[in-house]
Amino acid sequence: MPTELMWLSWSIALGLIHVLVGAAMGTWQRGLKWNVGNRDGISKPLTGMAARAERANRNFLETFAFFAAAALTVVLAHKSGASSALGAQVYFWARVAYLPIYLVGIPYLRTLVWAASLWGILQLVEALL
Secondary structure, eight states: OOHHHHHHHHHHHHHHHHHHHHHHHHHHHHOHHHHHSOOOSOOOOOOHHHHHHHHHHHHHHHHHHHHHHHHHHHHHTTOOOHHHHHHHHHHHHHHHHHHHHHHHTOHHHHHHHHHHHHHHHHHHHHHHO
16 A cells, blocks of 8 residues: 555544544533534534634644545555655644644644644645646
């Protein structure tokens, strides 16, 4: 399996972790009744770590589509190389680091880690040019 696809597979698993962490924290704050209910009406806004988990999940989803498209295109175009493999790896590990950094609330480090994940995506895009 090409390296880019391996990291894409791991990123899918990581995305599921983001969803589960956000759901668990939202349930912890809003209650089990809210989670198993129909969720009609306006939900109580999340605060603190639960709100950060929700935002981290949304941010992951915003970058994941670009990463997935770039990784798949690199492999389908037979443009895989050391640079694209490194980019995929950096994207994954930056996104692994992003979740706990965001949950704890370390603003400047969070931005640096996000920038590293963007750099990983750009490495994949560069391989296509």
